[in-house]
Amino acid sequence: GEDARLAAVRTVLGSERYELVRSAKLLVVGAGGIGCELLKNLVLTGFDDIEVVDLDTIDVSNLNRQFLFRRADVDRSKAEVAAEKVRQFRPSAKIVAHHGNVKDAAFGVEFVSRFDVVVNALDNLEARRHVNRLCLAAEKPLLEAGSTGHLGQVTVIKKGETECFECQAKPTQKVFPYCTIRSTPEKPVHCLTWAKNLFDLCFGPEDESNLLADLAAEMRQCQAQGVDGEVAGRTMYTSLFEEDIKKQADLKDLWKEGRPPPRPLPFDEAMKCSTAPAAAGTASGANLLETQKVPSVAADAQGFVRAVAAMYAPDRRSLIGQSVFSKDDPVSMDFVHCAANLRMENYRIGRLSRWDAQSIAGAIIPAVASTNAIVAGLEVVQLIHVLAEAKKSATLRESRCRTVWVRYPEPSRKKILQPSRLLKPNSSCFVCGARTARVAVKSMTECKLGAFAKNCMQGALGAHRPALYFNGTCIFDPEYPEPSEEAEEEGMHPEWSLTEWGLSSGSLLQVEDEGQGFSCNLVITEEPELSEEAYPGGFRIEATAGPAEGEQANDEGERGMKRKAEEELAGVPKKASAEVSAEVVDLD
Numbered sequence: 260g261e262d263a264r265l266a267a268v269r270t271v272l273g274s275e276r277y278e279l280v281r282s283a284k285l286l287v288v289g290a291g292g293i294g295c296e297l298l299k300n301l302v303l304t305g306f307d308d309i310e311v312v313d314l315d316t317i318d319v320s321n322l323n324r325q326f327l328f329r330r331a332d333v334d335r336s337k338a339e340v341a342a343e344k345v346r347q348f349r350p351s352a353k354i355v356a357h358h359g360n361v362k363d364a365a366f367g368v369e370f371v372s373r374f375d376v377v378v379n380a381l382d383n384l385e386a387r388r389h390v391n392r393l394c395l396a397a398e399k400p401l402l403e404a405g406s407t408g409h410l411g412q413v414t415v416i417k418k419g420e421t422e423c424f425e426c427q428a429k430p431t432q433k434v435f436p437y438c439t440i441r442s443t444p445e446k447p448v449h450c451l452t453w454a455k456n457l458f459d460l461c462f463g464p465e466d467e468s469n470l471l472a473d474l475a476a477e478m479r480q481c482q483a484q485g486v487d488g489e490v491a492g493r494t495m496y497t498s499l500f501e502e503d504i505k506k507q508a509d510l511k512d513l514w515k516e517g518r519p520p521p522r523p524l525p526f527d528e529a530m531k532c533s534t535a536p537a538a539a540g541t542a543s544g545a546n547l548l549e550t551q552k553v554p555s556v557a558a559d560a561q562g563f564v565r566a567v568a569a570m571y572a573p574d575r576r577s578l579i580g581q582s583v584f585s586k587d588d589p590v591s592m593d594f595v596h597c598a599a600n601l602r603m604e605n606y607r608i609g610r611l612s613r614w615d616a617q618s619i620a621g622a623i624i625p626a627v628a629s630t631n632a633i634v635a636g637l638e639v640v641q642l643i644h645v646l647a648e649a650k651k652s653a654t655l656r657e658s659r660c661r662t663v664w665v666r667y668p669e670p671s672r673k674k675i676l677q678p679s680r681l682l683k684p685n686s687s688c689f690v691c692g693a694r695t696a697r698v699a700v701k702s703m704t705e706c707k708l709g710a711f712a713k714n715c716m717q718g719a720l721g722a723h724r725p726a727l728y729f730n731g732t733c734i735f736d737p738e739y740p741e742p743s744e745e746a747e748e749e750g751m752h753p754e755w756s757l758t759e760w761g762l763s764s765g766s767l768l769q770v771e772d773e774g775q776g777f778s779c780n781l782v783i784t785e786e787p788e789l790s791e792e793a794y795p796g797g798f799r800i801e802a803t804a805g806p807a808e809g810e811q812a813n814d815e816g817e818r819g820m821k822r823k824a825e826e827e828l829a830g831v832p833k834k835a836s837a838e839v840s841a842e843v844v845d846l847d
Contacts, residue, residue, distance in 0.1 A: 268305045272643070279646040280305045286371065287311040288361050288390055289380030290341040292626045293404055295327040296635035297380050298341055302349045304639055310355040310374070312366060313338040318587050324628040362389050362723050368776040371397040376645055378402040378638060388721035389775060391416065391424035395691055396776025400645050400655070404634050409627055411634040411665035415641055415681060418691065420655045425721070426685035426692070436795045440470050442507050443518075447603060447611050451620045454598040455584050458591055461495070462570055462582040468710060474503070488571025492564035493526065500524045500601050521605045524556070529601070532556035536610070550613040559600040559610070566594035586621030595620055630665060637663050637676075656681045689720075694779045696720060696770075697801035700757070701789040706797060708735055708760060709742075709753025715798050716770065722777065728769040734760050757783065 269277040285306060287297060290313040301309055315337045317328045327344040328337070336358035346354055359365065361381075371377060371393045379402060381387050387403065394401040394416065401416040403424055416423050439445070440453050456470045461478050469475075481494040501523045507513075508520035535555040554562070569590045570579060584591045596617070600610040611619075641660055648658035661678040689696035698715055700706045708727070712735050716725040724737035735753060739746035742754045752759070762768075764785035771778045789799060 264303070265305055268303075272305075275650075276643060276647055277305060279650060280643065281307050283375045283646055284308045284373065285310070285642075286374040286377045287380060288377065288386075289313055289382065290337040290356075291315065291321070291380065291382055292324050292628070292631040293406060293635050293638075294337075294380035295325045295341055296632045297378065297638055298345045298354075299327070299348065300635055300639045301378075302345045302352045302354070304643075306352070308353050310357065311338045311342060312357040312359060312361050313341075314358070314360045320587065324626050324631065326628070361386055362774070364774055366393075367774050368393055368396045371399055374399060375649075376400045376402065376642060378642060379404055380635070380638075381405075385721060387424055389723055392690060392721075392772075392775040392777040394418070395423055400649070402638050402642055402645070404638050406626065406630045406634050406665070409630055409665070409667040411630045411637075412662070413634055413637040413641055414662040415645060415655055415660045417655050419684065421681045422684055423688060423691040425690040426682075426688040436792050437470055441473075442510065443513055444602065444606050444608065447599065447608060447616075448619050450599040450602040450606070450608065451595065451616060453602055454595040455620060457499070457598055458582075458584045458594050461567075462579050462591075463584075464581055468714070474499075477503075488568030489564055491571060492567030495567060496526050496560065496563055496601075499598070500529075500605060501526075504605050519607065522607070524560075524601060524605055526560055529560035529604075530557045533558075548614070550617075551615075553610050553612050554600070556601075556604055556610075559597045559604070562593055562597035563601060566590055566597060570594070584620075586617050592617055592620070630667075633665050633676075637665075656683065689779045690777065695782065696779055697782045697784070699784045699786040699789060699799045699801055701786060701791075701794070701797045703757040703762060703764065703783075703785045706757050707753070708755055708757060709740055711757065711798070712737075712753070713740065714796050715800075719796075719798075719800055720770075722770065722772045723774050724772055726771045726773075727781075728771065729760060729762060729766065734768075 268280075272280065283306060285301065285308065287294060287301070287309060288311075290298065290311055294311070294313065298309070298311060313336070316334050317325075317332045317337055317340060319330070319333055321337075322328055322330065322333075325337075327341050332340045336356070338356040338358050342354040342356035346352060357366070377390065377394050377399055379387060379390055381390065382405075387405075391401065391403070395418045398418050401424075402413065403416055404413045405411065415421060435449060435452060439449055440456070444450050444453065453471070457474075457478075459466065460469050460471050460475060461482065465475075466472075477498055478495065481498050482491050504521045504523045508523070514520045533555050535558070536553050569575065570582070575582075575590070582591065584595060586592055592613070596611070596613050599616060599620075603610045641663070644658055644660045645655065648655060648660065660681055662681060664677040664679070665675060666677055667675050684691050686692045700711070712725060712727060716722045716727070725735070726733055726737055727735035734751075736746075736749065736751050739749060739751040740753060742752070746753065757766075762783060764783070766783050768781040768783065769778065770781050784801075786799070789797070791797075793799075
């Protein structure tokens with residue numbers, strides 16, 4: 260029974276640590292792969308007071324590794340179902356579920372301050388940055404963890420005592436040059452990026468920064484042909500895979516170096532190509548799932564038209580203009596897969612199965628349940644160390660707390676679990692250290708403030724709702740991210756360039772994000788020679804001044820080892836094909 264199980268836990272932990280466990284108030288962020296394992300571990304270890312936050316609902320694809328969920332739970336809140344299921348392990352435990360986005364105002368610094376420790380089980384960089392900043396502002400310990408495939412990592416973060424999540428640069432999503440996506444794709448990922456932009460252009464909110472914005476008027480005209488989705492699909496097909504390809508082929512300067520121009524693919528011609536390519540590694544592909552087989556060109560053409568028609572179906576028509584691509588939405592994934600494959604056919608690039616396309620488009624490496632279980636177990640071990648050291652009023656770097664790496668199938672020093680000591684805060688970190696970030700832009704005149712706030716402050720620097728101040732005056736308010744009459748009345752002009760706001764190379768801005776409890780200084784410089792190939796966004800984040808000579812010298816070796824391990828954790832397994840490898844992964 261429950262009492263006997265807790266008695267066994269008390270024997271293992273000892274009375275003092277057991278009482279710390281029973282009295283601790285925890286916030287768990289994420290109820291997915293790691294989160295399910297973590298919540299189960301926490302209640303079985305004796306934790307009595309837990310709140311869990313998760314935005315997602317349960318998808319069928321979650322059932323193979325998120326063991327708390329069953330088919331009957333599909334489309335329900337992950338947080339609510341996980342709380343229900345772990346209560347069955349210990350009915351006396353108090354578990355409160357919140358179905359919501361941890362970046363919502365309701366889960367700000369004041370909310371986080373109610374807890375003794377925050378335990379992360381998140382699967383995306385943006386949310387992890389946000390929780391890191393909340394915990395720094397609230398001065399609460401954070402257990403940070405992630406996994407990808409057979410690799411995993413757990414560490415402990417505490418303001419002023421250890422490195423924060425952003426003390427070292429994290430691998431970020433690959434950004435491709437505009438010309439590569441628009442005119443000269445070479446890899447499947449280029450065509451998938453094009454197809455995702457196409458979906459957003461056709462069915463999402465208007466966005467001037469979309470890489471295919473030059474096609475907007477043409478797509479609107481195609482979609483205005485009538486209310487029949489199939490007619491719209493055929494019209495869009497002809498425009499994209501025949502007429503636009505002819506225009507690209509006529510750009511002779513692009514095809515001077517011996518590379519053949521793209522070939523148009525009329526719909527009637529595509530329908531004649533009904534033979535699917537042979538499955539790699541097998542004579543017939545009989546052992547593969549249908550989603551793991553590369554479809555015929557005819558199937559891709561039909562699939563594209565069918566996906567457009569599905570977007571115009573009565574149950575989805577109202578979402579046109581506000582849809583967002585999701586790899587877990589069958590219709591949007593069908594659209595992106597078929598559109599990308601047709602473009603690959605135009606450019607003589609090997610086409611993909613839906614399985615491979617979904618992996619790359621969703622930027623994922625399949626999660627491994629056993630890695631999630633190991634990582635969740637390590638989080639609980641580190642959590643007990645954190646509580647014990649808090650009782651002693653010792654710093655975490657002097658404690659038994661460690662960063663632990665899960666390394667398999669190529670373990671380091673023949674150990675699958677590789678611990679390393681916690682490192683000091685990086686004095687040049689713009690989040691917890693010097694609080695000064697530096698950004699170089701290609702042109703102060705061409706860089707619009709609203710786009711700068713969205714792409715640089717939110718996208719690259721991880722702010723959620725940043726306000727920007729120059730010489731004590733607010734020049735960007737997150738309440739008015741787009742030009743409008745209301746924005747103009749408040750003196751906000753997000754459409755103005757940096758130059759129009761009076762900024763010049765070397766100007767100093769102040770950044771405030773009340774929701775994250777985060778602020779920093781931002782130095783902007785102009786660099787006209789900035790490479791468009793290397794920095795398609797038109798800006799480059801510069802490192803702030805490093806530590807003084809000799810400072811943190813003892814940490815450098817371990818810092819380098821940590822950086823190498825993080826790169827491995829965010830990389831694609833060596834066995835993955837270069838042609839179908841994802842450029843970025845989310846950590847489950």
